[in-house]
Amino acid sequence: MEMFRAPEAAADVNAAAHSRVATATSERGEVVLLRRGDDGALELRVNGVFVMDTVHTxxxxxxxxxxxxxxxxxxxxxxxxxxxxxxxxxxxxxxxxxxxxxxxxxxxxxxxxxxxxxxxxxxxxxxxxxxxxxxxxxxxxxxxxxxxxxxxxxxxxxxxxxxxxxxxxxxxxxxxxxxxxxxxxxxxxxxxxxxxxxxxxxxxxxxxxxxxxxxxxxxxxxxxxxxxxxxxxxxxxxxxxxx
Ligand SMILES: C[S@@+](CC[C@H](N)C(=O)[O-])C[C@H]1O[C@@H](n2cnc3c(N)ncnc32)[C@H](O)[C@@H]1O
CATH class of the missing domain: 3.40.50.150 (Vaccinia Virus protein VP39)
Structure with missing residues (x-):
C-alpha cells in the first residue's frame, strides 16, 4: 500500500538538489519549506515527513x-x-x-x-x-x-x-x-x-x-x-x- 504523497520526491532533505526556503521548529518538530533543484517545485515537510509539493496537487x-x-x-x-x-x-x-x-x-x-x-x-x-x-x-x-x-x-x-x-x-x-x-x-x-x-x-x-x-x-x-x-x-x- 502506498503511504506517501509523491514518494519519489521525498529524497534526503539535505540533498544538493534541494534548497531550504524556510525552516521553523515547533513543539511537534521541524517544519521545512524546500525548493527542489530538478523541477523547481516547492515541498513542505513536517517533522521529517514529506506532506506536500506544488506539482502533484x-x-x-x-x-x-x-x-x-x-x-x-x-x-x-x-x-x-x-x-x-x-x-x-x-x-x-x-x-x-x-x-x-x-x-x-x-x-x-x-x-x-x-x-x-x-x-x-x-x-x-x-x-x-x-x-x-x-x-x-x-x-x-x-x-x-x-x-x-x-x-x-x-x-x-x-x-x-x-x-x-x-x-x-x-x-x-x-x-x-x-x-x-x-x-x-x-x-x-x-x-x-x-x-x-x-x-x-x-x-x-x-x-x-x-x-x-x-x-x-x-x-x-x-x-x-x-x-x-x-x-x-x-x-x-x-x-x-x-x-
Ligand atoms: C498535507 S498538508 C495540507 C495540504 C493542503 N490540502 C494543500 O492543498 O496544500 C497538511 C497540513 O496540515 C497541518 N496539520 C497537521 N495536523 C494538524 C492539526 N491537527 N490541525 C491543523 N492543522 C494540522 C500540517 O501542518 C500541514 O500544513
Missing amino acids: SSERLLATTALTASLAGRAPGAPVRVLIGGLGLGFTLQEVLADRRVTAAHVVEIEPAVVRWHQEGLVPDTAGAFGDKRVEVTVGDVREVLARLDPTSVDVLLLDVDNGPGFLVHDDNAGLYRREFLELCREKLVADGCLAIWSAGPSAELESMLGAVFADSQQVAIPVVFGERATTYHLYIARKHV
Missing part, C-alpha cells in the same frame, strides 16, 4: 470540488456556504474552495504558525492571493480544538487534510481525528445537508466503516495519480450528514 483540489459537489447540489442560489479546512499546507485545497463563487466563508485551521507566516510572506507563490480573499479566516491551532469551539450546525463543508491518511500520521496526536468521537463532533457541526471529506494516501477500511456508522451516507473515492512513470491511487472519504 490534483487530489488536494479534488478534496474541495468533490465535497462541494456532494454538499451543494440541492442548494438555493445565493445561500451562504461556509467551509472549514483542516490543514493549510501549500494552500491548494483553499485555492480550489475559493474558486467556487458559491462559497461565502472559508475558515482554515493550521497547526504550524510558520506555515501560515510563510504564506503571508509570499513564500508560496503558486497559491498567493488566497489570503487576500475577503472570504478567508485563518486560525493557528489544532483543528480538533477549533472545531469543538464552533456552534452546532455552523459548517456546510468540512475538509480534512492534515496527515498522509489515518495509516500514516504526521503527528501521533492526530490519531484522534479518525476516531468515532471526533467524527461525531464533525457531524454535530455540519448543517443537515453538510458534508465531511477526508484525504488519505492509502485506503482505510476502518475509517470507511466508522464513517458509515456515524454518517447517513459515506463513500470512498479512488483518485489515480501519476508521478512521472509511476502511478498510484489516493483516496477521499466523503460522508454526508443526511441523504
Whole structure:
C-alpha cells in the first residue's frame, strides 16, 4: 500500500538538489519549506515527513470540488456556504474552495504558525492571493480544538487534510481525528445537508466503516495519480450528514 504523497520526491532533505526556503521548529518538530533543484517545485515537510509539493496537487483540489459537489447540489442560489479546512499546507485545497463563487466563508485551521507566516510572506507563490480573499479566516491551532469551539450546525463543508491518511500520521496526536468521537463532533457541526471529506494516501477500511456508522451516507473515492512513470491511487472519504 502506498503511504506517501509523491514518494519519489521525498529524497534526503539535505540533498544538493534541494534548497531550504524556510525552516521553523515547533513543539511537534521541524517544519521545512524546500525548493527542489530538478523541477523547481516547492515541498513542505513536517517533522521529517514529506506532506506536500506544488506539482502533484490534483487530489488536494479534488478534496474541495468533490465535497462541494456532494454538499451543494440541492442548494438555493445565493445561500451562504461556509467551509472549514483542516490543514493549510501549500494552500491548494483553499485555492480550489475559493474558486467556487458559491462559497461565502472559508475558515482554515493550521497547526504550524510558520506555515501560515510563510504564506503571508509570499513564500508560496503558486497559491498567493488566497489570503487576500475577503472570504478567508485563518486560525493557528489544532483543528480538533477549533472545531469543538464552533456552534452546532455552523459548517456546510468540512475538509480534512492534515496527515498522509489515518495509516500514516504526521503527528501521533492526530490519531484522534479518525476516531468515532471526533467524527461525531464533525457531524454535530455540519448543517443537515453538510458534508465531511477526508484525504488519505492509502485506503482505510476502518475509517470507511466508522464513517458509515456515524454518517447517513459515506463513500470512498479512488483518485489515480501519476508521478512521472509511476502511478498510484489516493483516496477521499466523503460522508454526508443526511441523504
Ligand atoms: C498535507 S498538508 C495540507 C495540504 C493542503 N490540502 C494543500 O492543498 O496544500 C497538511 C497540513 O496540515 C497541518 N496539520 C497537521 N495536523 C494538524 C492539526 N491537527 N490541525 C491543523 N492543522 C494540522 C500540517 O501542518 C500541514 O500544513
